[in-house]
Amino acid sequence: MITKPKGTLDFLPDDAFRRLHVEDKLRRVASVFNYREIRTPAFEKTELFKRGIGEETDIVSKEMYSFDDGEFTLKPEMTAPVIRAYIENSLYNVSAVQKLYYISNMFRHERPQAGRYREFSQFGAEVIGSGDYTADVDLISLGTTFLSEFGLKNLKIKINNIGNLAERKAYLEDLKKYLSDFTPHLSSESHRRLFTNPLRILDSKDPRDIEIVKNAPVILEYLGPENKEHFRNVLSGLESLGIGYEIDHTLVRGLDYYTSTTFEIASDDLGAQNAVLGGGRYDMLVQQLGGKPTPAIGFACGLERLTLVLQANKYDFPENESPAIYIVSAGDEAKKKSLILANKLRVNGITCETDLLGRSIKAQMKDANRLNAKYVTVIGDDEIKTGKVKIKRMSDGSEQETGIGEIKNYNFI
RNA sequence: GCGAGUAUAGCUCAGUUGGCAGAGCGUCAGAUUGUGGCUCUGAAUGUCACGGGUUCGAGCCCCGUUACUCGCCCCA
Numbered sequence: 026m027i028t029k030p031k032g033t034l035d036f037l038p039d040d041a042f043r044r045l046h047v048e049d050k051l052r053r054v055a056s057v058f059n060y061r062e063i064r065t066p067a068f069e070k071t072e073l074f075k076r077g078i079g080e081e082t083d084i085v086s087k088e089m090y091s092f093d094d095g096e097f098t099l100k101p102e103m104t105a106p107v108i109r110a111y112i113e114n115s116l117y118n119v120s121a122v123q124k125l126y127y128i129s130n131m132f133r134h135e136r137p138q139a140g141r142y143r144e145f146s147q148f149g150a151e152v153i154g155s156g157d158y159t160a161d162v163d164l165i166s167l168g169t170t171f172l173s174e175f176g177l178k179n180l181k182i183k184i185n186n187i188g189n190l191a192e193r194k195a196y197l198e199d200l201k202k203y204l205s206d207f208t209p210h211l212s213s214e215s216h217r218r219l220f221t222n223p224l225r226i227l228d229s230k231d232p233r234d235i236e237i238v239k240n241a242p243v244i245l246e247y248l249g250p251e252n253k254e255h256f257r258n259v260l261s262g263l264e265s266l267g268i269g270y271e272i273d274h275t276l277v278r279g280l281d282y283y284t285s286t287t288f289e290i291a292s293d294d295l296g297a298q299n300a301v302l303g304g305g306r307y308d309m310l311v312q313q314l315g316g317k318p319t320p321a322i323g324f325a326c327g328l329e330r331l332t333l334v335l336q337a338n339k340y341d342f343p344e345n346e347s348p349a350i351y352i353v354s355a356g357d358e359a360k361k362k363s364l365i366l367a368n369k370l371r372v373n374g375i376t377c378e379t380d381l382l383g384r385s386i387k388a389q390m391k392d393a394n395r396l397n398a399k400y401v402t403v404i405g406d407d408e409i410k411t412g413k414v415k416i417k418r419m420s421d422g423s424e425q426e427t428g429i430g431e432i433k434n435y436n437f438i
Numbered sequence: 439g440c441g442a443g444u445a446u447a448g449c450u451c452a453g454u455u456g457g458c459a460g461a462g463c464g465u466c467a468g469a470u471u472g473u474g475g476c477u478c479u480g481a482a483u484g485u486c487a488c489g490g491g492u493u494c495g496a497g498c499c500c501c502g503u504u505a506c507u508c509g510c511c512c513c514a
Binding site: 028031082083084087088102131133135136137138139140141145146147148149214217225230278279280289296297298300301302303304324325326327328329330331353355385386387388389390391392393394395398401403405407417419422 | 439440466467468472473474475505506507508509510511512513514
């Protein structure tokens, strides 16, 4: 048996129907917020991700699906491609601020785990061209609005500001200095991080690290007046919209391009991978990818994780659509007739089904019941002769007579 | 890359001290001629993940392999 590749998912009809429902809802909310959809290729030049995400990040250094001698890579995230498209198509000339969203699958060669797959889907949004605090609030509010559209509880919004490059550099020096006093007591993972990514020690799950980090210097105190005010404004903006949050100075994000505001929405209903949505400001990225200096902010939301949270919350997904009418046929003549009738109904936009196995009437009735068809009509020699059929309502078994040609005008309620 | 757990029907899972391969759900068929749901009867579907070993005898015990799941790392 040939099986699906590790870390991928089959969406069987019920799954696909639910995913479509989620996507519909996301699109509606995004559209109310006036974000417009953008789609980019499934793969990009590898160079884009190296320069955008950072050569030293795990994503780029060991998780990318690259091919053609490494020239191209299946996209592991969407921010870099969106910014590439923004620059390449001069979207800054279309309007000063671009509010974009995407729903797309991406690829990372990681060890699969609960809520983490090698092919996964994200809903994400980006506001490009504004460094104002209102852009942060607009974007975060989009994220919280669609999550609350799903009636989700047990969600925590954590927010932080990791400063600009200069601020962060000063902070990192002090952080390293502080941590070096505790080096022997840090976890072995954090020993490594001391050199690779000291910020990450802040959100370590090791109890020893957590204890040490408690008294570590706090990034917010290293912010300059401008960033400090920006952060204050973002917070009060969120408050004015009634969005609850929690300042978390250990919230650092793994991709190199983040600056200033970072935020994350996590759920207690998930396992280890508990972040449903995460993002932040990336004011240097456009420039870094060859555009003019342009501030921007964005987030990404993992749809598989969102689905897990919805299931944990017993979210009430809509019922699968069912046929308006099932045409039961008895006999060869009726079989042909039912095909013609079905086609006529379908071109008139009426969902209908017929038997494709030449089954007994009883079996066809069972099939209609299983498909939850609202109505059933039986066509046999008599009906063909008289041109009249009975339409049976499945919910109560009541029947009405009508002409075969009139079925398409029937009111299927 | 590192660690732990699991593997029996389409699905969810039983399977006792090693002794004929099972249940529920689902699927299909039937219960007086052309009418569903409820009920009843019956049927099909298995390389017990794979390979070796121990044993008169292995789904069960031992070794190896693979796959899946969960965790570390990282991230959505």
